[in-house]
Amino acid sequence: MIKLGVIGTNWITQQFVEAIQTLQEYELTTVYSRKIETAEEFATRNGAKNTVTDLEQFFNSDDFDTVYIASPNSLHFEQAKLAVENGKNVIIEKPAFSNQRQMAQFQEILAAHPEVKFFEAARNIHTANFHAIEKQVNEMDTISGAEFTYSKYSSRYDKVLAGEEPNVFSLKYAGGALQDLGVYTVYDAVTLFGLPDEVAYFPKLVNTGVDGKGTAVLKYVEFVVTLNFSKMSNSEMTSEIAGLKDFIEIDDAGEITEVSYHNDESKRTVIGNKNLDNPMLEEAADFAKVILAPDDVDNQKLYRYWNQLSINVNKVLYNLRQDANIVFVNE
Known part of the structure; x- marks a missing residue:
């Protein structure tokens, strides 16, 4: 227990x-x-x-x-x-x-x-739907690019518009869109494709000095991945991973509630629509598995994998901020 x-x-x-x-x-x-x-x-x-x-x-x-x-x-x-x-x-x-x-x-x-x-x-990468994406990516002959979007208007942005500085929009508390919803999109990209060779970030700064929204570009050897995220606007734009004539469609890069594969003949097949009442259940179960059986060889391998992912995502987030010259207080 x-x-x-x-x-x-x-x-x-x-x-x-x-x-x-x-x-x-x-x-x-x-x-x-x-x-x-x-x-x-x-x-x-x-x-x-x-x-x-x-x-x-x-x-x-x-x-x-x-x-x-x-x-x-x-x-x-x-x-x-x-x-x-x-x-x-x-x-x-x-x-x-x-x-x-x-x-x-x-x-x-x-x-x-x-x-x-x-x-x-990072709950998204622990879901059954994300694992369905991983499986399909591995089965595709070619990956030619991807775009991940996750935008949800934050009620705290109302306070920013009123001249206040809530924690999630504060440089003092390491806030901003990249450090919140953007993390999910970076996890999507890094988990599926590894560390990019180059990154660039184009933020929309708000009155408090943090990014309220932004577009990040991750450059890989064979393709580019674009990340769109926002805490100051809503979007229902889907996310996609492109092959050549085929592609994967994701309803939401953060929540990932439905995933479909469109083959080279334009036939659409739903490959992931398993959604639990609580989106944090799968990650909690994964963590428990490792905590309760730390000596299990498979659990040790999983743990090392998740830890390295965290290190890699941290690196990408930091490099994106550096590119946009966003510096937190006392950093």
């Missing part, structure tokens, strides 16, 4: 907790929040016994062995570092870290604590 503590009480933490509550492998035990009222409300709603407002006390607790971190992006590194140093497995909402320096330091900390596991919660 995995005993879980959580940092963050927002909607995404709630969704992850609801996912683990359908699995026998997890038990939510402890909730951290800066405000005791917030912690107690979340704990009561979700059946946790312990609430903590002091971060050091939280990580010193024996009431949990794994922590799910869904705090603002800029806080991830220090909190994950404390977790590992206190022997806790770490599940971090994407993006795990804000730059390559943090990722490199964290990998060193992990190496010093080999009993601890680290997972970046």
Whole structure:
């Protein structure tokens, strides 16, 4: 049984907790929040016994062995570092870290604590529908390019328009569209095609200095992948992976709720439409499998693969920001 503590009480933490509550492998035990009222409300709603407002006390607790971190992006590194140093497995909402320096330091900390596991919660690549995409890509004779789009208007952008600076649109908290919805599209590309040779990013900056939307270009030897993402506009544009006469169509690069393959005779076949009530269920199950059986050879291989993916995605995200000259506070 995995005993879980959580940092963050927002909607995404709630969704992850609801996912683990359908699995026998997890038990939510402890909730951290800066405000005791917030912690107690979340704990009561979700059946946790312990609430903590002091971060050091939280990580010193024996009431949990794994922590799910869904705090603002800029806080991830220090909190994950404390977790590992206190022997806790770490599940971090994407993006795990804000730059390559943090990722490199964290990998060193992990190496010093080999009993601890680290997972970046990029839910899209754990879904059955994404695995259907992977299978079809491997069966296609040629890949000539791809375009991934994920755009959802954020209610927090209303605050930006009103002159405020919410965390997700703040340089101080490592916010912006690339560091949120853009992460899913980068994971799509890097998981399917590996590290690109060159990258370029063309952002639309908002009043707070972060990117509200943008287009990223990843250049590979044989083709180019274009990423479109936005937190200041909606889009229902589909995503595609092009062959020659054939292609894969994806309804949404982040949610991936339906995938179809169009062959060279224009015949459309749905190859992925398995959608669970909670989109975080599959990643939670994958993480549990590795945590509970870390010595299994297949699990070790999976874990190394996911960790390398996280390192690669971190590199691409950082290089894209560098290209667009987006610099976070105290970076």
